[in-house]
Structure formats: structure tokens, C-alpha cells
Amino acid sequence: MIIYLLCIFLFLVGLYGVVAKRNLIKIVIGLAIMEYSVNLFLILIGYVKGGAAPIRSGEMADKAFTNFVDPLPQAMVLTAIVIGLATTALLLAIAIRIYKKYGTFDIREIKNLKG
Amino acid sequence: MEILLIVILVLMIGGAIFSLEARDLLSAVIAYGIVGFGLVICFLLLQAPDLALVQIVVETITLIIMIAVILNSTREDVKTRGGIRSVFFVIFAFIFAGLFLYFFNRVTGTLSDFGEHVMRMSEAYVLPGAEKTGSANLVTGVIFDFRGYDTLGEATILFTAVIGVLTVLRVKGRK
Structure with missing residues (x-):
């Protein structure tokens, strides 16, 4: 159970970065940390003690062998990781565009968002 | 193995806190790399080699x-x-x-303990997966066969994000 709590604490650290930081780059870093902790949490839930990686090879090619870790959350998280990269890249592109226009990453000085 | 996971998680939390508090943005980004590459080791320990491969590539690209x-x-x-x-x-x-940790503890009380996971959903994928899809790797079988439409949606999102990045980073903006 302490592993789950540590994972959620990592989520809270990311949430702190998103809510309290005034720098756009640090907000992006906080979002990415939150995303990583959620991915890790899903994989932690699907872990089976002593289970093998879900690849049928060698002696595990036998049909009767079923002591694998859960392949379903792994497949979902694989999708989530790639989507996370895409969203992070989009956020960073917007951040560098804002820097070119305003000359700062400070979100308090980016007020007139017109045009 | 649980001890090892706890040590790596504490290291990741430390890296995350340093990355959010650093004065220099470059050292913040490099400390953020601790979180990502620590996650790679966690995935390897949790028997998820596919995820570790994808995560190491994604983390490197994000850092660049x-x-x-x-x-x-x-x-x-x-x-x-x-x-x-x-x-x-x-x-x-x-x-x-x-408050968050307290309610999280309350809500996840019904969750099975670490390592005691019961596969209800996945039995349909684990038992006949190899014969039905012809793939020795069950994760690939789930992604590209049982849940192929999910992957199609993922490809759509990736395409949209790439279009978005290209639009935002266009050199000449219209006035």
C-alpha cells in the first residue's frame, strides 16, 4: 500500500507544479509528472507477484502457463505514453510561441491575449 | 523488489521537487529527466518491457x-x-x-494489495490471446488486434497534435 501512496504523492508534486508555479516551462513539467505518476499507478495495479512479462516464448509458450502480469493496463498505458508525448510537444510549442511574442515565460505578464 | 521500487519512487519524488524548485531552467529540465528515466526502471521491475522501451524513447525526445x-x-x-x-x-x-491522501486511502481500500491483482477482464486476452492473434507478445496482441480501434484513435490524436505543432510554429503568421 505504501507504494500506491508514494505514487499518489508524486501526482501531488506535479499538481503543486501546475497550480503554484508561475513559469510556463515549470507548468508543463508539472503536467508531465502528473501523467507519469498516473501511468505508473495503472501498471502497479496490474502487477502480479512473481508474474512473468506477458510474452509467450520459451517455456511460457505452453498454453497452460497463465502466471503473467496483466497485459491490459500495459496496452492502455502504452497508448497513454505516446499521447502524452504529443500533448507535451504541443504545450511546449505554444510556450515558445508565447515567449517570442511577450519575451517572458511569466504567466502574470501574459494578459492581453488578443489576436 | 518492493524495497527497490520504493527507493526509486523516492528518488523520482526528489527529482520532481528539485525540478519544480530549481532556479535554472536547464537544471530543472535535467532533474525532470530523473523522473522519466526512473519510470523506465520501474517499468522494467514491473515486468513491462514494451513500456520501458517506449518510455525511454519518449523521455529522450521530450528532453530534447x-x-x-x-x-x-x-x-x-x-x-x-x-x-x-x-x-x-x-x-x-x-x-x-x-485531505487528498486521506480520501485516496478511503477510496482505494477496496483495491487489491500490491501484487495480489486478480485478473477478471484479462483472462479473455491471456488464455486464447496467442492463438487468436498469432502474436507471442500479448501486449501487442491487445493493442493491434483486440483493441485495434483504440490504436486508430491514438493515431488520429497524434496526427492532430502534429498538425497543431506545425500550425503554432509556422514561421510567418497572418496579421
Whole structure:
């Protein structure tokens, strides 16, 4: 159970970065940390003690062998990781565009968002 | 193995806190790399080699993009004002974190303990997966066969994000 709590604490650290930081780059870093902790949490839930990686090879090619870790959350998280990269890249592109226009990453000085 | 996971998680939390508090943005980004590469080791320990491969590639690309952004802008963090208000903020943050952890503990009480996972859903994928899909790797079988439409949606999202990045980074903007 302490592993789950540590994972959620990592989520809270990311949430702190998103809510309290005034720098756009640090907000992006906080979002990415939150995303990583959620991915890790899903994989932690699907872990089976002593289970093998879900690849049928060698002696595990036998049909009767079923002591694998859960392949379903792994497949979902694989999708989530790639989507996370895409969203992070989009956020960073917007951040560098804002820097070119305003000359700062400070979100308090980016007020007139017109045009 | 549980001890090893706890040690790596504590290291990741430390890296995350340092990355959010660093004065220099470049060292913030490099400390953020600790979190990502620690996650790679966690995935390897949790018997998820596919995820570890994908995560190591994604983390490297993210770091390269972030460093490129910082080298093209500034390395200095913005100035923050101290004062009596920030003390209140810290107190409220701790209260909120405590409440969050308490309710998380309540809600996940029904969850099975670490390592005691019961596969209800996945038996349909694990038992006949290899014969039905012809793939020795069950994760690939789930992604590209049982849940192929999910992957199609993922490809759509990736395409949209790439279009978005190209649109935002267009050199000439229309006035």
C-alpha cells in the first residue's frame, strides 16, 4: 500500500507544479509528472507477484502457463505514453510561441491575449 | 523488489521537487529527466518491457524538445514574491495534500494489495490471446488486434497534435 501512496504523492508534486508555479516551462513539467505518476499507478495495479512479462516464448509458450502480469493496463498505458508525448510537444510549442511574442515565460505578464 | 521500487519512487519524488524548485531552467529540465528515466526502471521491475522501451524513447525526445525550447529562450526562472501570503499558501497546500491522501486511502481500500491483482477482464486476452492473434507478445496482441480501434484513435490524436505543432510554429503568421 505504501507504494500506491508514494505514487499518489508524486501526482501531488506535479499538481503543486501546475497550480503554484508561475513559469510556463515549470507548468508543463508539472503536467508531465502528473501523467507519469498516473501511468505508473495503472501498471502497479496490474502487477502480479512473481508474474512473468506477458510474452509467450520459451517455456511460457505452453498454453497452460497463465502466471503473467496483466497485459491490459500495459496496452492502455502504452497508448497513454505516446499521447502524452504529443500533448507535451504541443504545450511546449505554444510556450515558445508565447515567449517570442511577450519575451517572458511569466504567466502574470501574459494578459492581453488578443489576436 | 518492493524495497527497490520504493527507493526509486523516492528518488523520482526528489527529482520532481528539485525540478519544480530549481532556479535554472536547464537544471530543472535535467532533474525532470530523473523522473522519466526512473519510470523506465520501474517499468522494467514491473515486468513491462514494451513500456520501458517506449518510455525511454519518449523521455529522450521530450528532453530534447525541452532543451531546445530553453536554449531558444531564457534559462532564468521568473522572480517570485515572498511575504506573508506565501506562508498561507503553504499551509493550505499541506491541508489539501493531507485531505487528498486521506480520501485516496478511503477510496482505494477496496483495491487489491500490491501484487495480489486478480485478473477478471484479462483472462479473455491471456488464455486464447496467442492463438487468436498469432502474436507471442500479448501486449501487442491487445493493442493491434483486440483493441485495434483504440490504436486508430491514438493515431488520429497524434496526427492532430502534429498538425497543431506545425500550425503554432509556422514561421510567418497572418496579421
